[in-house]
Amino acid sequence: MQAIETPKSLIMLFGATGDLAKRKLFPSLYNLYRKGKLSENFAIIGTARRDWSHEVFRDHVKDSVLTARKTAEKIDEFISHFYYQAHDVTDSESYIQLKKLADDLDQQYQLEGNRIFYLAMAPEYFGTISDHLKDDGLTNTNGFKRLVIEKPFGHDLESAKALNKQIRKSFSESEIYRIDHYLGKAMVQNIEVIRFANAIFEPLWNNRYISNIQITSSEMLGVEERARYYENSGALRDMVQNHMLQMVALLAMEPPINLTTNEIRSEKVRALRSLRAIEGEDVQKYFVRGQYGAGNIQGEKVVGYRDEVNVDPQSNTETYVAGKLMFDNFRWAGVPFYIRTGKRMATKSTKIVVQFKDIPMNLYYNKDQQLNPNLLVIHIQPEEGITLHLNAKKAGQNMETTPVQLSFASSSMEGINTPEAYEKLIYDCLHGDATNFTHWDEVALSWNFVDKISNVWEEKKMEFPNYEAGTMGPKAADELLEKDGFFWWPVENLEVDVC
Ligand SMILES: NC(=O)C1=CN([C@@H]2O[C@H](COP(=O)(O)OP(=O)(O)OC[C@H]3O[C@@H](n4cnc5c(N)ncnc54)[C@H](OP(=O)(O)O)[C@@H]3O)[C@@H](O)[C@H]2O)C=CC1
Ligand SMILES: O=C1O[C@H](COP(=O)(O)O)[C@@H](O)[C@H](O)[C@H]1O
Numbered sequence: 001m002q003a004i005e006t007p008k009s010l011i012m013l014f015g016a017t018g019d020l021a022k023r024k025l026f027p028s029l030y031n032l033y034r035k036g037k038l039s040e041n042f043a044i045i046g047t048a049r050r051d052w053s054h055e056v057f058r059d060h061v062k063d064s065v066l067t068a069r070k071t072a073e074k075i076d077e078f079i080s081h082f083y084y085q086a087h088d089v090t091d092s093e094s095y096i097q098l099k100k101l102a103d104d105l106d107q108q109y110q111l112e113g114n115r116i117f118y119l120a121m122a123p124e125y126f127g128t129i130s131d132h133l134k135d136d137g138l139t140n141t142n143g144f145k146r147l148v149i150e151k152p153f154g155h156d157l158e159s160a161k162a163l164n165k166q167i168r169k170s171f172s173e174s175e176i177y178r179i180d181h182y183l184g185k186a187m188v189q190n191i192e193v194i195r196f197a198n199a200i201f202e203p204l205w206n207n208r209y210i211s212n213i214q215i216t217s218s219e220m221l222g223v224e225e226r227a228r229y230y231e232n233s234g235a236l237r238d239m240v241q242n243h244m245l246q247m248v249a250l251l252a253m254e255p256p257i258n259l260t261t262n263e264i265r266s267e268k269v270r271a272l273r274s275l276r277a278i279e280g281e282d283v284q285k286y287f288v289r290g291q292y293g294a295g296n297i298q299g300e301k302v303v304g305y306r307d308e309v310n311v312d313p314q315s316n317t318e319t320y321v322a323g324k325l326m327f328d329n330f331r332w333a334g335v336p337f338y339i340r341t342g343k344r345m346a347t348k349s350t351k352i353v354v355q356f357k358d359i360p361m362n363l364y365y366n367k368d369q370q371l372n373p374n375l376l377v378i379h380i381q382p383e384e385g386i387t388l389h390l391n392a393k394k395a396g397q398n399m400e401t402t403p404v405q406l407s408f409a410s411s412s413m414e415g416i417n418t419p420e421a422y423e424k425l426i427y428d429c430l431h432g433d434a435t436n437f438t439h440w441d442e443v444a445l446s447w448n449f450v451d452k453i454s455n456v457w458e459e460k461k462m463e464f465p466n467y468e469a470g471t472m473g474p475k476a477a478d479e480l481l482e483k484d485g486f487f488w489w490p491v492e493n494l495e496v497d498v499c
Contacts (some may be wrong), residue, residue: 008041015120016046027068057084095136113143134170184421290320295469322477
């Protein structure tokens, strides 16, 4: 199949000296360049307040790429496309200089006025930048204009609405690319394919055959240097409102009538609309929050959350959330979707476990030998693949059963690392494909769901810390499933073999 040519484009990166740009965006852009997935006609303007020259910026970009990959062919050619403009986003004057540089590069590289504005900055600036881009004429071009906006998109539904209203003054919904980097992960993108391209799964994908679905996204890292942001966010806003609910929506949605952006998004929206609201008294029944205390991570002692730099010693911020989600629709009535995510947990892992119902009567069942339920495990990270857990006959004369696993590890199969999520998302944006970005309706529905929980939590303080660093979270999260006769499938024991 012939590769589709990537359009010419100017990428204007706000927050170019920041952590996200250095760790993720420059290496991803370089990978696209190395693979020939960027047009030769591209230029990048980095902006931030510090007073750098083009050369200092280019060295910074080179350093970031070499940190990510050790060797980098054509790196000097790559960085020659980078330009820097010192710029305070709150200062109107500096947009005029930025426009001049953009117009010059447009001419020099024949970019046909195509512009991507990537806001890799603190969210309080998103609205101001968007206003200036229009008011100071940067969006006034003959080509396409696209706004890529990082998370968090608001702090709650009200602030998200206000932000959306503000950016919609300068960009239409189809020009806004709200990043959820989980949607760029290879195995998250694979959920739709696993479901809709396999005759063996879709007929079973409902409450007749599935008993529960579990999604775990555990991290070993603590809050690192992001306490100022995290103290006001917590795990519910940081992970559940976006990444976790996006995975839930992809698992729960109906098959779209085709694979266009609008159809996929509208099925996700329909799924989120049928998610049962958890509010008032129910929050305690359906949701568990936690905060890590001191503990051990891979043999190293780590401090508790309240002792981290820039964290309030009495902080009530949750670093862990587990929840039981129910869909009030025909397909999923009665099937719990359990989610859990947290920092300073025992392992770094994102996995989805689909547990199938036991068969009504099985010939091999006897008192001494309980069959394992069939599981479909989708390994999102660090390993990527799928495993189907089945029962088979043990070798020998007796009709004894043994669990067997059919595994597919995508990284070992393809023999290369799958592209970084940001690489895919930038590529999609260059091509005008917004499928793996979140539509405003999804954002609004997710905040609406999450706000009801945070409102209750904000009123009622918790006895924190309630889980030790290096564990899988508070005991109450296990009890959440035990009440329903289930347990969390241990993520460490569900590994897929990666060669
Ligand atoms: N880092 C990460 O892993 C992730 C980050 N994000 C999101 O990405 C965004 C950026 O995060 P991150 O890179 O970590 O943040 P950083 O604090 O590392 O970077 C912020 C950037 O903004 C610039 N800046 C700050 N104030 C101004 C100003 N008034 N005018 C112009 N530039 C300014 C800073 O440069 P200077 O000081 O030179 O002005 C710097 O380049 C945030 O929305 C965050 O939530 C999302 C997922 C992961
Ligand atoms: O968006 C975020 O995600 C990261 C986890 O991302 P992953 O790709 O490493 O799973 C999380 O650490 C961070 O707090 C959150 O803002």
